[in-house]
Amino acid sequence: MPAYSFKWQFVENVKNGTKPGTIRAFRKHPVEVGQLAHLYYGMRTKFCTKLCKDSPTINTVKVLLISADKRIMVFDTNWIDPTKREAIINGKYSVAGCTIEY
Numbered sequence: 001m002p003a004y005s006f007k008w009q010f011v012e013n014v015k016n017g018t019k020p021g022t023i024r025a026f027r028k029h030p031v032e033v034g035q036l037a038h039l040y041y042g043m044r045t046k047f048c049t050k051l052c053k054d055s056p057t058i059n060t061v062k063v064l065l066i067s068a069d070k071r072i073m074v075f076d077t078n079w080i081d082p083t084k085r086e087a088i089i090n091g092k093y094s095v096a097g098c099t100i101e102y
Contacts, residue, residue, distance in 0.1 A: 004024070031058060031098065035058050056102040060099070064098060
């Protein structure tokens with residue numbers, strides 16, 4: 001049950017469906033295809049608002065790696081063994097995360 005908070009500038013696009021995904025850092029419990037994505041504005045504030053009445057289902061999760069020399073690589077999550085993920089990230093990549101489409 002992943003929950004995502006969006007900045008004000010993205011609220012309308014998330015609500016009307018023109019922003020069909022997001023890029024986030026890796027989580028302790030990885031996001032999986034088929035889970036419901038709970039989309040909010042202002043999480044952890046008194047202005048917290050749910051952006052979608054019905055939470056969308058996550059359709060795609062891909063691993064995103066950016067090397068020190070600015071090369072960007074995108075992998076399907078099935079290609080990377082979860083036990084080796086930390087070694088890949090801590091080794092030669094300056095930024096690592098995942099793209100999530102809902």
